[in-house]
Amino acid sequence: MLPGRAGDLARLQCLADGIEPVVTVVGKYNHGKSRLLNELIGDDIFAVADRRETVTLSDRVHRGVRWLDAPGLDADAGAQDDSHALQAAWRRSDIRLFVHSAKEGELDAKERSLLAELRTDAGRTKRQTLFVLSQVDQLADETELQTVASAIGAQMPGVELNAVSSTRHRKGVEGAKKLLQERSGIPALLAALDDALARVPGARAHETALLYGEIRAELAQLRAAQRQSLEALRDTQQRQRHDFSRGLKAVIDKVGGDIAAMLDALGEDHAIVPDSAKDAYAITAGKLERAHIQIAYSRACIEIDGFLAGHGVIDLPSEQHTAARSLNTVMIAVMGVSVKFRKDLRRMFCEEPGRQRMQREFGHYYERSGDRQALASLIAQTEAAMAASDKASAALDQLEERA
Ligand SMILES: Nc1nc2c(ncn2[C@@H]2O[C@H](COP(=O)(O)OP(=O)(O)OP(=O)(O)O)[C@@H](O)[C@H]2O)c(=O)[nH]1
Numbered sequence: 001m002l003p004g005r006a007g008d009l010a011r012l013q014c015l016a017d018g019i020e021p022v023v024t025v026v027g028k029y030n031h032g033k034s035r036l037l038n039e040l041i042g043d044d045i046f047a048v049a050d051r052r053e054t055v056t057l058s059d060r061v062h063r064g065v066r067w068l069d070a071p072g073l074d075a076d077a078g079a080q081d082d083s084h085a086l087q088a089a090w091r092r093s094d095i096r097l098f099v100h101s102a103k104e105g106e107l108d109a110k111e112r113s114l115l116a117e118l119r120t121d122a123g124r125t126k127r128q129t130l131f132v133l134s135q136v137d138q139l140a141d142e143t144e145l146q147t148v149a150s151a152i153g154a155q156m157p158g159v160e161l162n163a164v165s166s167t168r169h170r171k172g173v174e175g176a177k178k179l180l181q182e183r184s185g186i187p188a189l190l191a192a193l194d195d196a197l198a199r200v201p202g203a204r205a206h207e208t209a210l211l212y213g214e215i216r217a218e219l220a221q222l223r224a225a226q227r228q229s230l231e232a233l234r235d236t237q238q239r240q241r242h243d244f245s246r247g248l249k250a251v252i253d254k255v256g257g258d259i260a261a262m263l264d265a266l267g268e269d270h271a272i273v274p275d276s277a278k279d280a281y282a283i284t285a286g287k288l289e290r291a292h293i294q295i296a297y298s299r300a301c302i303e304i305d306g307f308l309a310g311h312g313v314i315d316l317p318s319e320q321h322t323a324a325r326s327l328n329t330v331m332i333a334v335m336g337v338s339v340k341f342r343k344d345l346r347r348m349f350c351e352e353p354g355r356q357r358m359q360r361e362f363g364h365y366y367e368r369s370g371d372r373q374a375l376a377s378l379i380a381q382t383e384a385a386m387a388a389s390d391k392a393s394a395a396l397d398q399l400e401e402r403a
């Protein structure tokens with residue numbers, strides 16, 4: 001129902017699963033993300049290589065934390081799998097380690113925009129990002145490190161840098177050299193991570209309430225808009241029907257009145273006097289009478305037809321079509337093609353049952369006309385969309401209950 005909320009819903013689903021805190025890495029490829037995770041866990045879990053290596057997500061639970069290795073982002077990362085993996089990492093993680101290799105110097109545009117996005121997200125959801133300046137052993141000395149650090153500080157004011165070297169840490173661990181381990185920055189990063197992890201339950205509670213609140217509000221807004229358009233459509237439907245019925249009645253009144261006046265003014269009725277064989281080519285009073293009635297009938301039909309055409313009631317619905325195309329009109333279906341006798345004319349146009357029949361049958365074909373059908377189907381669609389909104393609300397409640 002809310003395409004723009006797909007990501008938030010997927011995140012809520014993750015939160016509802018209630019798994020251990022998830023720490024992931026973000027940053028460009030080959031900046032030492034996988035190796036950093038290995039050092040933090042103290043085990044060579046994730047593949048490390050001197051080229052683009054990680055392409056899918058992989059994770060490992062260690063010390064009550066789910067460590068999630070993710071692909072690096074880069075301009076040439078065209079593969080769909082990568083972007084799916086990145087989206088999933090974004091969705092699943094509580095804490096992001098933004099990894100940038102010190103030997104690259106400043107942040108590039110892509111990194112800056114990603115970092116800005118992470119900060120915005122932190123402001124909104126309270127999910128935290130730690131900035132990791134990796135591979136610092138690649139720099140010549142402390143002065144160079146300061147240069148890089150202040151350049152990045154100028155790009156991203158207020159950013160706290162965790163400078164680390166996975167290589168140093170590994171050497172320190174393998175050689176049991178405490179000082180080297182300390183100087184690798186990994187213990188300090190682990191301490192910062194512990195602080196961040198301690199804030200995860202509170203952050204999750206905040207984020208959960210925020211997302212449910214926002215989605216509920218948006219659903220309610222959508223539902224209100226749907227109700228409003230349904231009411232407007234139904235109003236239109238009723239108003240149109242009312243106008244049609246009233247307009248048709250006026251036309252019927254008019255033609256009925258004309259016909260009654262014409263009939264009342266007539267003298268002796270000759271129509272029922274049968275013509276004899278000798279009259280075959282003669283103009284008889286009976287013939288004249290019948291022609292007269294037929295003309296009055298045609299006039300009335302033309303007048304009604306004009307009104308119907310103005311309301312889009314012309315052709316019969318396709319399932320009523322016959323091979324004789326000229327007969328496929330509503331007018332002919334309801335009124336027939338000829339009337340020859342006074343009593344028939346009176347019955348059709350001047351007497352109440354006849355007039356009511358016209359109202360009823362033209363009303364029926366009016367509802368079958370293209371515009372009215374389109375309106376009816378729009379109403380049905382809106383009703384279905386409202387039902388879908390209600391279903392979405394119920395599903396959201398269910399998800400919240402599960403959490
Ligand atoms: N000198 C030095 N090299 C490092 C350090 N960390 C990682 N490397 C090397 O940098 C290369 C890339 O490391 P990875 O951990 O695979 O990099 P990644 O960011 O995971 O790369 P992708 O998986 O492709 O995104 C490997 O050759 C690592 O051995 C470090 O602290 N110092």
Ligand SMILES: [Mg+2]
Nearest residue numbers: 033034053054
């Ligand atoms: Mg990797």
